[in-house]
Amino acid sequence: MGDQIFLIIPEIFILASIIGLFTIKLLYENSRGVAKAAYIYYWSSLVVITAGIFITFFMQIGANQTVFNNIFLIDAFAAINKILILFLSVTVLVYSREYLAERELMRIEYFLFLHAAIFGMMLMVSGHNMLVIYLGLEICSMSVYSLVVYSREVQSSTGAGIKYYTVGIFSTILILIGIYLIYSNTGSFDIDEMKRHLNVDGENIKFIAIGMILLAIGGAFKLGAVPFHVWVPDIYKGISTAVTLFAGTVPKIAAFSVAIRLFTVTFSDIHAYLQSMLTIMALTAAIAGCFFSFFASNLKKLFGYATVNHVGFMILGFIIGSGIEAGGEGYMSAMFYTVTYSIMIAGAYGIIIFLGKKGEETGSLSDFSGLYKKNRWIAIIMLLVMLSMAGFPGTAGFYAKFMLIRSSFESGMDNIAIAFIVIAVLSAYPYLKVIWLMLKGQPVGVLGALSTSELRILLGVNSLIVLGFGVYPEGLIAICNEALQWTVYFK
Numbered sequence: 001m002g003d004q005i006f007l008i009i010p011e012i013f014i015l016a017s018i019i020g021l022f023t024i025k026l027l028y029e030n031s032r033g034v035a036k037a038a039y040i041y042y043w044s045s046l047v048v049i050t051a052g053i054f055i056t057f058f059m060q061i062g063a064n065q066t067v068f069n070n071i072f073l074i075d076a077f078a079a080i081n082k083i084l085i086l087f088l089s090v091t092v093l094v095y096s097r098e099y100l101a102e103r104e105l106m107r108i109e110y111f112l113f114l115h116a117a118i119f120g121m122m123l124m125v126s127g128h129n130m131l132v133i134y135l136g137l138e139i140c141s142m143s144v145y146s147l148v149v150y151s152r153e154v155q156s157s158t159g160a161g162i163k164y165y166t167v168g169i170f171s172t173i174l175i176l177i178g179i180y181l182i183y184s185n186t187g188s189f190d191i192d193e194m195k196r197h198l199n200v201d202g203e204n205i206k207f208i209a210i211g212m213i214l215l216a217i218g219g220a221f222k223l224g225a226v227p228f229h230v231w232v233p234d235i236y237k238g239i240s241t242a243v244t245l246f247a248g249t250v251p252k253i254a255a256f257s258v259a260i261r262l263f264t265v266t267f268s269d270i271h272a273y274l275q276s277m278l279t280i281m282a283l284t285a286a287i288a289g290c291f292f293s294f295f296a297s298n299l300k301k302l303f304g305y306a307t308v309n310h311v312g313f314m315i316l317g318f319i320i321g322s323g324i325e326a327g328g329e330g331y332m333s334a335m336f337y338t339v340t341y342s343i344m345i346a347g348a349y350g351i352i353i354f355l356g357k358k359g360e361e362t363g364s365l366s367d368f369s370g371l372y373k374k375n376r377w378i379a380i381i382m383l384l385v386m387l388s389m390a391g392f393p394g395t396a397g398f399y400a401k402f403m404l405i406r407s408s409f410e411s412g413m414d415n416i417a418i419a420f421i422v423i424a425v426l427s428a429y430p431y432l433k434v435i436w437l438m439l440k441g442q443p444v445g446v447l448g449a450l451s452t453s454e455l456r457i458l459l460g461v462n463s464l465i466v467l468g469f470g471v472y473p474e475g476l477i478a479i480c481n482e483a484l485q486w487t488v489y490f491k
Contacts, residue, residue: 004067004068006059007059007060007063007065007067007074008067008072008074008126009055009059010052010055010056010059010060010082010122011119011122011123011126013048013051013052013055014048014049014052014115014118014119014122015119017044017045017048017115018112018115018116018119020044020048021041021044021045021108021111021112021115022108022112024037024040024041024044024108025037025108037108038101038106038107039101039106041106041107041108041110041111042093042097042100042106042111044111045093045111045114045115046090046093046094048115049086049089049090049093049115049118050086050090052086052118053083053086053087053090056079056082056083056086057079057083060074060075060078060079060082061076061079061080062076063075063079064076066128070128070129070190070192071127071128071129071131071132071190072126072127072128072129072132073126073127073128074126076482076483076485077125077257077260077261077483077484078125078126078257080479080482080483081125081253081254081257081483082121082122082125082126084253084339084342085118085121085122085125085250085253085254086118088249088250088253088342088343088346089114089118089246089250091346091350091458091462092114092242092245092246092249092250092346093114094454094458095242095245095346095349095350095353095455095458096242096245096246096353097454098353098454098455099240099241099242099353100242103240105150105240105242109146109150110147110150113143113144113146113147113150114143114147114246116139116140116142116143117139117140117143117144117147117246117250117251118250119139120135120136120137120138120139120140120141120143120254121136121140121250121251121253121254122136123135123136123139124136124137124140124254124255124257124258125254125257125258125261127191127258128190128191128192129189129190129191130179130182130183130189130190130191130194131179131189133258134175134176134179136254137172137175137258138172140251140254141168141172144164144243144246144247144251145164145165145168147243147246147247148164148165148239148243148247149162150240150243164239167221168221170221171217171218171219171221172218173218174214174215174217174218174221175214175215175218175219177211177214178210178211178212178213178214178215178218179211179215180211181207181208181210181211181214182194182208182211182212182215184207185197185207185208185211186208191261191262191265191266192265192266194266195265195266195267212267213277215262216277216278216281219255219259220281241300241349241352241353242353244300244303244349245346245349245350245353248303248307248345248349249342249345249346249349250342252338252341252342253338253339253342256314256334256335256338257335259318260318260331260334260335260484263318263331264331264484275319278315278318278319279319279416281312281315282312282313282315282316282319282416283312283416283419284312285308285309285311285312285315286309286312286313286316286420286423286427287312287423288305288308288309289305289306289307289308289309289310289311289312289427290305290309290423290426290427292305292308293305293306293309293427293430294429294430296430297364297365298364298365299348299352299364299365299367299368299434300352302365302430302434303345303348303349305430306345306389306427306430307345309423309427310337310341312423313337313400313401313404313420313424314334314337314338314341315334316330316334316404316408316416316420317330317331317332317333317334317335317337317404317407318330318331318334319413319416320333320404320407320408320411320413329403329407329410329411330404330407330411331484332403332477332480332481332484333400333403333404333407334404335480335483335484336399336400336403336473336476336477336480337400337401337403337404339476339480340388340396340397340399340400340466340469340476341397341400343396343462343465343466343469344385344388344389344396344397344466345389346462347381347385347459347462347463347466348382348385348386348389350455350458350459350462351378351381351382351385351459353455354378354455354456354459355367355368355371355378365433365434365437368382368434368437368438368441369437369438369441369442369443370437370438370441370442370443371437371438371441371443372438372439373443374443377456377460378456378459379438379439380463381459381460381462381463382434382435382438383435383438383439384463384466384467385462385463385466386431386432386434386435387431387435388466388467388470389431390427390428390431390432391424391427391428392428393470394467394470394471395466395467395469395470396465396466396467396468396469396470396473397466397470398470399469399470399473401420401424404420405417405420405421405424408420
C-alpha cells in the first residue's frame with residue numbers, strides 16, 4: 001500500500017494544495033487584506049503547479065503499473081499528458097496574472113477551481129476504471145463551470161455559464177447511460193476487463209454499440225464537435241478571456257488522452273462499428289467550423305469556431321488509427337495535433353489579454369486593426385500564431401495537418417484526405433483576414449493597460465515553440481510516440 005501511495009504523490013500534492021489555499025485564506029486574507037493575499041494565492045499556485053511538473057516527471061514517467069485494485073494506471077502515457085496539463089496550466093496562470101489583478105478577480109475561488117480542475121484531469125488520464133474516469137471528468141467539468149460564472153463583472157458570463165452547465169449536464173447523462181449499457185453487458189468497469197468481455201458476435205452487441213455511440217455523443221458535446229457545437233462560440237465570446245484561455249486549452253489534452261486510451265484499449269477490437277459516425281463527425285465539424293468562422297466579427301468567437309474546425313481534424317486521427325495497418329500513426333498524429341493546437345490557442349488568447357483595455361473585454365477584430373503600426377513585436381507574434389493556425393508551411397499547425405492528411409492517404413482513405421485538404425485551405429481565410437487587418441488596417445485606439453514585460457517574454461517563448469515545432473517536429477513526435485507505445489494497442 002505504501003508503494004502505491006508513493007506513485008500517486010502528484011495527485012495527492014495537487015489535492016493537498018487545495019487545502020493549503022484555504023489555510024492561506026485563514027492566515028493572511030483576514031489579517032493582511034484581500035490585495036496582499038491575492039498575490040500569495042497566485043505565487044503559491046504557480047509554485048505548486050510548477051513543482052507538480054517535476055514531481056510527476058520523477059515519480060511517474062518510468063512507472064508502468066496499476067494501483068488500488070486496478071482502478072488507477074501509472075504509465076508514461078498518463079505521466080506525459082499530466083505534465084502537458086500542468087505545463088499549460090502554468091502558462092495560463094502567467095498569462096492571466098495582470099488580467100485577474102486588474103479586474104480584482106485574483107481571489108481564492110479562482111485558484112481553488114483551477115486546482116480542482118487540474119486534479120480532475122489528472123484522475124481522467126490515469127483512470128483505469130470507467131467510474132474513476134467519470135469522477136475525474138465531473139470534477140473537472142464542475143470546476144470549469146464554476147470558473148465560467150466566476151467573473152461576475154463580465155455581464156455575459158452568467159448566461160454563458162448557464163448554457164455551459166446545461167450542455168454539460170446533458171452530455172453527462174449520455175455518458176452515464178453509455179457506461180451503464182457497456183457495464184451491463186461486460187460486468188466490469190475496468191477498461192481491460194471490459195475489452196475481454198466485449199463480444200462482437202454476441203446477442204448483446206446492439207446494446208454495446210448503443211453504449212459506445214452514447215459515449216461518443218457525450219464526448220462530442222464536451223469537445224464541441226458538430227452537430228453538438230452550437231454552444232462553443234457563444235460561450236467562448238461570453239466568458240472572461242482568462243477563463244476561456246484555460247477552458248479552451250488544458251481540458252482538450254485530458255479529453256483526448258482518455259479517448260486515445262479507450263480506443264486503443266477497451267474498444268480496440270470493435271470500434272470499427274463507430275468508424276462511419278466518426279467520419280461524419282470529423283467532416284461536419286471541420287466544414288461547419290470553417291464555414292461559420294468566415295462571418296465571425298469577434299476574435300474569441302472566431303477561435304470558438306476554429307475549435308470546432310480543429311476538433312474535426314483531431315477526430316480524423318481516430319479514424320485513421322482504427323486500423324492496425326495504420327501502425328498507430330493516426331493516434332500519434334491526433335496527439336501531436338492536440339498538443340500543438342493547445343499551444344497555438346494559448347498564444348492567441350495571450351495576445352488578446354495583452355491588448356486588453358482596463359475594465360473591458362478585448363476581442364473585436366477592429367481592436368487588431370493596424371496592430372503592426374502600434375506594436376511590431378506583438379504583431380509579429382500574432383502573425384506567427386495566425387499562420388500556424390491557418391496551417392502555413394514551416395509552422396506547427398502545418399505539420400500537424402500534414403501528418404493527419406498523409407496518414408489518411410497511407411491508410412487508403414483518399415477521398416477523406418482530399419476533403420480535408422480542401423477544408424484546410426478554405427479554413428485559412430479567417431486567419432489571413434486577421435493578418436491583413438493587422439498589417440494594412442488603420443490603427444484604432446491604444447494598447448491596453450496589460451501590456452507588461454512579463455507577458456511580452458511569455459508570448460515570445462510561445463511563438464518560438466509554435467515555430468520550433470514546425471521547423472523541428474521530430475522532438476514532439478518522439479514524445480508522442482514514447483507516450484503511445486505504453487498503451488496496450490502498441491505493445
